[in-house]
Amino acid sequence: MISPVSLMRYAAVALLLVLVQLNLGVVAVDEVTPDLLVIFAVYIALREGQFAGEIAGFIIGLLFDFISSDIMGTNALSKMIAAFVAGYFFNEQLTTHEAIGTFRFLGIVALAALVHNVIYYFFYVQPTDLSFWSFFGRAGVASALYTTVIAVFVMLVAARKKTWSEI
Amino acid sequence: MYRIADLILRYKEYVTALVLIVISMIMIATSSNTQLRSFRTISVGIIASVQSAFTWVPNPYALQTENRSLRQLVRDQSVELMDLREAGIKAEKLRAMLEFKERSPMKLLAAEVRGKSVIQARNFAVLNVGEKDGVREGMPVITERGLVGRIVGLTPNNSIVQLLLNRDTRLSVMTLRGRNEGMLTWDYEGGRHMLLRQIEAVRPQLKVDTIVTSGYSELYPANLVVGTIRSIEQEEGTLFYRIVVAPAVDFATLDEAFVVLQQPDPERERIRETVDSLDDAGEGSR
Numbered sequence: 001m002i003s004p005v006s007l008m009r010y011a012a013v014a015l016l017l018v019l020v021q022l023n024l025g026v027v028a029v030d031e032v033t034p035d036l037l038v039i040f041a042v043y044i045a046l047r048e049g050q051f052a053g054e055i056a057g058f059i060i061g062l063l064f065d066f067i068s069s070d071i072m073g074t075n076a077l078s079k080m081i082a083a084f085v086a087g088y089f090f091n092e093q094l095t096t097h098e099a100i101g102t103f104r105f106l107g108i109v110a111l112a113a114l115v116h117n118v119i120y121y122f123f124y125v126q127p128t129d130l131s132f133w134s135f136f137g138r139a140g141v142a143s144a145l146y147t148t149v150i151a152v153f154v155m156l157v158a159a160r161k162k163t164w165s166e167i
Numbered sequence: 168m169y170r171i172a173d174l175i176l177r178y179k180e181y182v183t184a185l186v187l188i189v190i191s192m193i194m195i196a197t198s199s200n201t202q203l204r205s206f207r208t209i210s211v212g213i214i215a216s217v218q219s220a221f222t223w224v225p226n227p228y229a230l231q232t233e234n235r236s237l238r239q240l241v242r243d244q245s246v247e248l249m250d251l252r253e254a255g256i257k258a259e260k261l262r263a264m265l266e267f268k269e270r271s272p273m274k275l276l277a278a279e280v281r282g283k284s285v286i287q288a289r290n291f292a293v294l295n296v297g298e299k300d301g302v303r304e305g306m307p308v309i310t311e312r313g314l315v316g317r318i319v320g321l322t323p324n325n326s327i328v329q330l331l332l333n334r335d336t337r338l339s340v341m342t343l344r345g346r347n348e349g350m351l352t353w354d355y356e357g358g359r360h361m362l363l364r365q366i367e368a369v370r371p372q373l374k375v376d377t378i379v380t381s382g383y384s385e386l387y388p389a390n391l392v393v394g395t396i397r398s399i400e401q402e403e404g405t406l407f408y409r410i411v412v413a414p415a416v417d418f419a420t421l422d423e424a425f426v427v428l429q430q431p432d433p434e435r436e437r438i439r440e441t442v443d444s445l446d447d448a449g450e451g452s453r
Contacts, residue, residue: 050180051179051180051183054180054184054187055183055187058187058190058191071195071198072195072198073190073191073192073193073194073195073198074191074195076187076190076191076194077187077188077191077192077195080184080188080191081184081188084180084184087180
């Protein structure tokens with residue numbers, strides 16, 4: 001069970017990340033941006049479990065849909081499923097350092113981001129005559145890679161926390 | 168119930184995921200965003216294919232609803248069919264009347280029957296044409312089937328027809344093939360039949376023949392069909408036939424008619440009235 005304090009903290013971070021995500025144009029590479037919200041949803045899934053992760057993914061996605069005026073439900077669905085997939089790797093026995101501060105976290109983020117992008121871009125290319133797979137091959141995979149790169153910082157911070165705690 | 172709750176709790180991740188997926192899908196599908204038309208098409212397609220895969224499963228509610236709809240449809244179509252049949256009959260009748268009017272040498276005025284009585288001792292019909300339309304008293308009224316009666320009353324827009332089914336009817340007629348002349352009256356006691364009398368029993372007469380107006384009366388033009396012979400016998404105690412005649416016109420279904428715009432000769436009319444009154448006086452004194 002998540003404590004109210006943790007819940008408040010997650011809510012605050014989610015709100016902050018949604019706002020940051022909306023202003024990520026400055027770090028866009030060829031219009032591809034990392035998805036910080038996927039990283040956060042995966043983080044919650046790995047720390048709190050699959051159930052909490054999927055609900056968090058859904059709420060964060062819905063919030064983003066609402067604020068970004070995107071098609072209502074697309075981000076909620078894709079982020080919820082990304083967190084659901086990540087939730088399979090939840091292990092109560094692992095500490096934060098082991099769950100987040102290792103390369104395992106990067107693999108999970110990459111997988112979740114790919115799943116997320118498959119779902120999200122499925123809806124994204126609907127109104128166009130673009131081929132889903134060619135578009136996903138470029139934008140989807142690139143975005144997943146970029147997201148994974150950003151996740152490296154999260155992993156490093158989590159690893160460093162462990163180091164500090166050891167000191 | 169507990170087992171279901173236990174099952175849900177055990178698989179809460181999957182149940183929650185399923186619920187959230189459904190919610191997302193509903194949000195996406197109901198989104199006003201026009202970009203998702205094709206997605207909606209796909210969704211509808213998927214739902215339709217799933218539904219079609221399960222069409223073999225009987226759904227009592229759907230069957231009940233379908234039954235109700237079909238019953239309503241049958242009712243509606245029965246009414247429609249009846250209307251169509253009625254319209255067909257009417258169209259056929261009007262077509263026949265139109266053809267009759269076109270080939271008739273007489274000047275005819277089409278009229279609708281506004282009201283009528285057929286079960287009284289003196290039966291009348293009201294037509295929707297009157298003095299303003301050129302109708303005058305005494306004018307014969309006919310249909311394509313035969314004689315209906317004659318005008319006996321007038322208003323500017325309506326006229327009253329004395330039907331053949333009237334105790335006052337006395338019609339000079341003859342049998343078409345036998346050429347035997349006689350007097351036709353309405354057999355009030357016998358219902359809707361008419362009686363042809365004053366044909367001598369010694370004269371040959373076919374049992375099947377048509378009765379037409381003789382033309383001796385100025386009231387009606389000659390050779391208007393009045394009816395057909397139904398039965399023929401010698402009247403007891405007399406030397407005459409008693410011929411039962413079925414009117415050519417079905418008065419019960421009379422809806423339209425023609426007024427023959429031909430006035431009787433006033434002088435002959437006066438003579439006829441005089442003869443009638445003399446007859447009545449003679450019968451009274453006997």
